[in-house]
Amino acid sequence: SRLTSEAKARVIENHLRTRYGYTTQLLSHPVGDPIAHFLFTRREGHCEYFASAMAVMLRDIGIPSRIVTGFQSGTFNPIS
Numbered sequence: 001s002r003l004t005s006e007a008k009a010r011v012i013e014n015h016l017r018t019r020y021g022y023t024t025q026l027l028s029h030p031v032g033d034p035i036a037h038f039l040f041t042r043r044e045g046h047c048e049y050f051a052s053a054m055a056v057m058l059r060d061i062g063i064p065s066r067i068v069t070g071f072q073s074g075t076f077n078p079i080s
Contacts (some may be wrong), residue, residue: 005063012057016050019043 021044031037048069051067058065
């Protein structure tokens with residue numbers, strides 16, 4: 001059966017979520033391709049590695065993707 005783009009994205013998300021670990025521990029030395037190193041060697045990293053890997057994997061299968069970073073605050077509360 002043919003999967004929708006959303007279903008394909010969920011498969012990739014599940015793959016990253018279940019087969020890779022989260023760490024804030026930085027590498028002790030630079031690597032030539034940090035995302036390839038994350039995906040194929042180290043298999044753990046912080047949120048930017050997961051987001052970048054997801055975007056690269058989606059693009060590879062023809063699903064347009066990009067990473068957006070920033071901060072979104074909640075509703076303004078004048079008391080706190």
